[in-house]
Amino acid sequence: MDKRRITLKDIAKALNLSPSTVSRAMKNHPAISLETRDLVQKYAEEHKYKPNPMAMRLRMNRNNVIGVIVPEIVHYFFSTVLAGIQEEAERQNYNILICHSNENYDREVKSIEMLLDAGVDGILVSQSKSTVKYDHFQEIIDNGIHLVFFDRICTGINTDKVVVDDYVGAFHAVNYLIETGCNRIVFLGANPHLPISTNRKMGYEDALRNHRLPLENEFIAVCDTPDLVQEVVPRMLSRQPVPDAFFCINDEVAAYCLQLIKSAGFRVPDDISICGFTNSYITEVTSPTLTSVDQHGFEMGKESARLLINRISGLETKSGVVSRVIKTDLVVRESTR
Amino acid sequence: MDKRRITLKDIAKALNLSPSTVSRAMKNHPAISLETRDLVQKYAEEHKYKPNPMAMRLRMNRNNVIGVIVPEIVHYFFSTVLAGIQEEAERQNYNILICHSNENYDREVKSIEMLLDAGVDGILVSQSKSTVKYDHFQEIIDNGIHLVFFDRICTGINTDKVVVDDYVGAFHAVNYLIETGCNRIVFLGANPHLPISTNRKMGYEDALRNHRLPLENEFIAVCDTPDLVQEVVPRMLSRQPVPDAFFCINDEVAAYCLQLIKSAGFRVPDDISICGFTNSYITEVTSPTLTSVDQHGFEMGKESARLLINRISGLETKSGVVSRVIKTDLVVRESTR
DNA sequence: TTGTTTTATGCAATCGTTTGCATAAAAAAT
DNA sequence: ATTTTTTATGCAAACGATTGCATAAAACAA
CATH class of the missing domain: 3.40.50.2300 (Response regulator)
Incomplete structure (x- = not known):
């Protein structure tokens, strides 16, 4: 073992050729005779010649x-x-x-x-x-x-x-929530300097506007981690009237949200609908399973x-x-x- | 922009030195005068010299x-x-x-x-x-x-x-199941040519033996994907007496198992306990949440x-x-x- | 002054490829 | 037989860095 890899030079020496000829023969350069080409390629094959990647990269600067x-x-x-x-x-x-x-x-x-x-x-x-x-x-x-x-x-x-397409994804999801009877929809977003968050918020807002539903600032929060869920969601649930849907920035938030909502005594989806974003595998293992926007x-x-x-x-x-x-x-x- | 990276040679030329001197100066070689060394290093610093990684790798064969x-x-x-x-x-x-x-x-x-x-x-x-x-x-x-x-x-x-430590992990988990009152424990494993599976099976069996519980072949199955869960678990549940615990090869299997068991009308953990393996994040979002063996x-x-x-x-x-x-x-x- | 040591630097080969250019040999044209 | 063309090959530089060895210049000793 540890047989050092064979190089172009080795082939050249063995076949009494110059490295340049061998190099060209390997790449089917037209100026090389068929005879030499086959000879070189056969030898290379037999001795499992593999070009040295480092040398290649240096030469090609790639x-x-x-x-x-x-x-x-x-x-x-x-x-x-x-x-x-x-x-x-x-x-x-x-x-x-x-x-x-x-x-x-x-x-x-x-x-x-x-x-x-x-x-x-x-x-x-x-x-x-x-x-x-x-x-x-x-x-x-x-x-x-x-x-x-x-x-x-x-x-x-x-x-x-x-x-x-965060905007459209959010728009459709919120639209769906509205069309299935929700009208007090919470948006749990992320840090506002991330376009993924602001774009989804715009989709959310436009969906509400489209159905002439009021935009309430209290229904919008930065909440993109399990920890924040524990803090934000109970606050949302204590409002009157209680929200009837949560549109979440990712599936993890949606899953923790779901847990919290269930243990607060609400039924999902009868009292409150929940929609996540990503469509990860956790959407299949929660109960109920999670509606989500697939990001592909x-x-x-x-x-x-x-x-x-x-x-x-x-x-x-x-x-x-x-x-x-x-x-x-x-x-x-x-x-x- | 697209300013080509500066090379050792460039420095050498600019400072009227040879590449070798520059190379040595950069690595604080003792044979280089402090004067030259500082000159070179200062110039390198100013011009953000970074050694070319490809050249380095070729030279060092590393x-x-x-x-x-x-x-x-x-x-x-x-x-x-x-x-x-x-x-x-x-x-x-x-x-x-x-x-x-x-x-x-x-x-x-x-x-x-x-x-x-x-x-x-x-x-x-x-x-x-x-x-x-x-x-x-x-x-x-x-x-x-x-x-x-x-x-x-x-x-x-x-x-x-x-x-x-698959053996010990499985042994402890099954032990725990037994000590909390289970005695008809199913092992859902993987392909038997994987040591992770056979080792866990040995841990499972030894835990049973330790408590003088019978080893039943019908309680052992290859079942390491959601699809297999759909096929295997109903079969297990139709046995009399019904198993009172499932020890699963991974958390995904455990989660799907949980769903199936719940929808078959059993209570978890009251009727049937479930234990997974890995301790992934899905353990926190199922309901009930999943007991699991952390693999670190x-x-x-x-x-x-x-x-x-x-x-x-x-x-x-x-x-x-x-x-x-x-x-x-x-x-x-x-x-x- | 001459010889020896020390110090600082440069030359050139090397790592394994690729490629422009030169050139030897063979083939074709005159 | 000589020139031209074609064909096949080799030389040598290049990519960017490292390093053994040689050497020029300075410092020191005699």
């Missing part, structure tokens, strides 16, 4: 690696996106380097430094909740590295992005990777910003009427 | 990359392990390349090829359920690349591994990465197989009495 930064890895939506990125990257012979910011600005900055140091050809980012400065993103662009945002895009930087994370991952790789390879030539939108689908389950 | 193959990415346990691997790798300045086999042998083989082609320094594998041939693993070793298995280890290959995936990831990197760097010198065991913890929730 790493065939893209970096990905997600807020968290252990997270249904993001891991789904990662799977999509992986699939597309693999198809196009790229490898991916994955970092997670843990929703932390400093880690995000460090991750970007790491990826740049590693020599990635491009970076995909879904920004952390706590990020409000954007120099580190600009740094990527200044280094001549392509940058594509996905889902949690950064409005402060002008670059390609792939987003979910896998598609988003594939699309983001495709866009980035097209930029790298020069296939995507648009000089301005390319913006892709992934459709959503409302998946109705038992937590809504 | 990629500082480890490959990871998991059966699935969108999976609580595996994504937790990945997070652990990431943390340790980052700490030691390694990058990770992630592949998923999708529980498919062919993809596993291809993933390994890809990783070898990418020039990784080592590989971490949790094998797919369908893998029964091991040549591709041997191939890794034959190429002189370090290999560490984690969780789903491969008994056919003699190499380092990190596992969870993050720890396992860190430990696996640490072991692999120590092998690569030569820090771990043991000539035989190194085997690490991660402890488990039973987390009691509402689905058991």
Whole structure:
């Protein structure tokens, strides 16, 4: 074992050829005679020649690696996106380097430094909740590295992005809630500087307006973690009249919300409907099961990777910003009427 | 923008020095005068010199990359392990390349090829359920690349591994079930060629034996997916007397099991107790919440990465197989009495 | 002054590929 | 037989960094 991998030079020496000839023979260069070509390729095959990736990358100044930064890895939506990125990257012979910011600005900055140091050809980012400065993103662009945002895009930087149709997704979901008889609908959102949150809020508000329902500020709250649910939801439930629906920023919030509402003595969906966002696997294991908006994370991952790789390879030539939108689908389950 | 990164040669030219001097100055080589050293370092700092990673890797024949193959990415346990691997790798300045086999042998083989082609320094594998041939693993070793298995280890290959204490975890869990009054306990396991399954089964059996309870083959089944739950669990419930506990191979199975049992009219835990394995976040959102065995995936990831990197760097010198065991913890929730 | 040691620097090879250009040999045209 | 064209191959530089060895310049000793 530990037999060192054979190199081009080794083949050249063994066959009494020059490395250049061997190199060309391997890539079917027309100037090489069929005879030599076959000889070289047969030898290479037999000795399991594999080009040295490091040498290749140095020569080509192309790493065939893209970096990905997600807020968290252990997270249904993001891991789904990662799977999509992986699939597309693999198809196009790229490898991916994955970092997670843990929703932390400093880690995000460090991750970007790491990826740049590693020599990635491009970076995909879904920004952390706590990020409000954007120099580190600009740094990527200044280094001549392509940058594509996905889902949690950064409005402060002008670059390609792939987003979910948050507005329409929210609009449809809230519409559905209204049409099934709800009219005091709570929106549990996230930090307002994240477009995913404000866009959904707009969808929510427009759906209400469309049905001439009042917009009440008391029905809107930042509540995107289990902890916040414990704090916010009881407050909502103590209002008179009690809300009759909760539209939540993600499935986890919806699930905890559901628990709390049930243990407060309300029936779901008879008294209160609940709708989540993402359509993760927890929607199937709660009782009642959760209605949710499917974000098609896998598609988003594939699309983001495709866009980035097209930029790298020069296939995507648009000089301005390319913006892709992934459709959503409302998946109705038992937590809504 | 797109200012090409500055190189050693650039610095050399600008300062009228040779590349070798600059290289040495950067690494504080003693043979370089303080004057020159400071001059170079200052210039490098100002012009944000970053060594070219490809050149470095070629020279050093060290990629500082480890490959990871998991059966699935969108999976609580595996994504937790990945997070652990990431943390340790980052700490030691390694990058990770992630592949998923999708529980498919062919993809596993291809993933390994890809990783070898990418020039990784080592590989971490949790094998797919369908893998029964091991040549591709041997191939890794034959190429002189370090290999560490984690969780789903491969008994056919003699190499380092990190596992969870499946036997003890199962033993304690079943013990707990018995001590809380259950004595007709079903074991829903996985494919018997996976040690994680057989080890847990042994723990299950020994716990029963310890309490002089009968081992019944009818209470043991391969049932590790939601689909199989639909098929297997009704069969179990139709037996007389009805089982009074289900010990499941993972939380997903436990959650679907719970649903089915509830809708069959049994009360959980009063009539039937349920215990899962992994302690994923779905344990908190079912009702009742799920008792489960925590596998400490993050720890396992860190430990696996640490072991692999120590092998690569030569820090771990043991000539035989190194085997690490991660402890488990039973987390009691509402689905058991 | 000459010889020896110390100090600081540069040369050139190396890692494994790729590629522009030169060139030898063979084939075709004159 | 000579020139031109074609065909097949090799040389050498390049990618960006590292490192053994040689060496120029300075410092010291005799």
